[in-house]
Ligand SMILES: Nc1ncnc2c1ncn2[C@@H]1O[C@H](COP(=O)(O)OP(=O)(O)OP(=O)(O)O)[C@@H](O)[C@H]1O
């Protein structure tokens with residue numbers, strides 16, 4: 001039995017039932033890492049929120065999502081809340097707004113720990129500090145006593161990673177966790193994430209619009225376009241022999257160092273043009 | 280620089296609080312015993328003179344500060360304790376249980392539409408005119424203001440990323456209300472409270488003036504104003520002192536409210 005089995009997942013929004021994602025299916029085994037890649041508006045975040053049961057109330061979700069064989073679609077809010085933060089957790093795109101500005105970050109991390117307190121023994125603050133150290137925050141004591149606005153974007157995103165991993169979940173969904181960070185910070189946060197996933201034996205669904213970033217964390221990747229999965233497979237296979245024109249474009253833009261000197265930089269639009277779009 | 284409003288407001292309020300505290304232990308003269316020195320002009324030893332019953336005006340003003348604070352605190356607390364949870368409940372109810380929002384806010388509309396003066400008259404008729412009935416009437420009449428402000432602020436907080444992140448971590452709806460919504464709407468409620476305080480002071484003075492609040496003889500500022508009316512043509516200065524006291528206290532709380540708004544509003548904070 002796989003950790004996560006998604007089949008025929010479809011999400012429609014609002015009264016007009018606008019389709020945001022259409023018949024998405026994939027499976028994810030224990031400790032596996034799967035990337036989802038696609039351009040803005042392709043339905044990556046909607047997929048993530050659907051798996052977490054966090055879509056707004058105007059969303060109609062059909063299909064099936066099984067976590068360790070348990071169907072989660074249609075689960076009540078209370079039962080879902082037990083899964084979240086414990087079996088499933090999530091790191092969001094915007095570290096600037098994902099932490100409550102009125103609460104010290106140490107307490108925010110501790111709250112997650114206490115929400116799912118299986119072992120109430122031991123000092124929660126001690127465990128929070130230890131976790132903050134493990135995600136690479138050197139003076140963890142000071143960080144724990146800071147408010148979010150006193151921290152940098154990179155520090156906040158590390159806090160969010162600590163929050164997502166403190167209960168050793170089975171699956172972490174990362175929705176473009178490094179998009180809002182600059183390149184050097186991005187590399188460091190990705191490294192920490194990579195190490196932590198290994199150490200905690202946690203599976204990961206890693207969402208990005210950047211194939212180069214996904215390839216640092218994941219072994220397999222799904223390519224999403226307009227709410228559908230157009231291609232999937234091991235990442236080295238995708239790089240070597242992309243089949244869908246959109247994927248070809250992605251691969252070309254992810255390998256800018258292989259562009260022949262003198263030729264123009266490739267864009268996705270060179271390879272794939274939407275029906276109806278004019279160039 | 281813009282903090283001048285806040286500090287002026289705080290200074291005026293501190294003055295009222297100090298007067299109220301001093302009156303607990305000391306007043307220059309007995310604030311309730313009638314004497315023969317009626318309607319003295321300002322001078323020595325009665326710095327602001329005496330009123331129609333021969334009671335020292337400063338002493339009465341000091342005691343009045345106490346009543347003004349008590350009325351403000353109790354009626355604002357009443358309104359906030361009833362109104363804020365209602366607003367949060369309505370704001371968090373969401374589309375699926377939208378009827379909760381409807382019911383709560385329509386009830387508030389009804390209370391809002393009901394004239395506060397009529398409410399005070401009804402309460403006074405049932406329970407007798409007293410400071411307590413005035414406070415209850417003012418408190419009940421301002422519940423909708425708190426409910427609306429709290430609801431609007433809650434809707435904003437509920438749509439924020441950190442609430443979504445808290446839900447992703449397994450926090451339940453009611454824990455979110457307590458841990459994330461209340462602390463984040465506190466500044467807005469604080470602004471409403473200080474403005475509500477000013478309104479409560481004015482309303483209590485008006486009700487006392489109309490004889491629907493604190494009974495005659497108790498030194499409240501509104502009551503003093505009413506007493507001064509009897510000698511308005513001969514001794515207009517009698518109305519000046521309680522009027523000034525009310526105006527300064529109301530100004531203080533309004534300045535505090537505006538000052539807090541400026542300091543706490545993140546959009547304004549960014550500009551500076
Ligand atoms: N609450 C909503 N109501 C209606 N439509 C929505 C809602 N949320 C998302 N959508 C629609 O679903 C589609 C997919 O959006 P989604 O947020 O998943 O994109 P994304 O792939 O995460 O893009 P990005 O890279 O910009 O984050 C979009 O067309 C969007 O308009």
Ligand SMILES: [Mg+2]
Pocket residue numbers: 044045046175
């Ligand atoms: Mg997104």
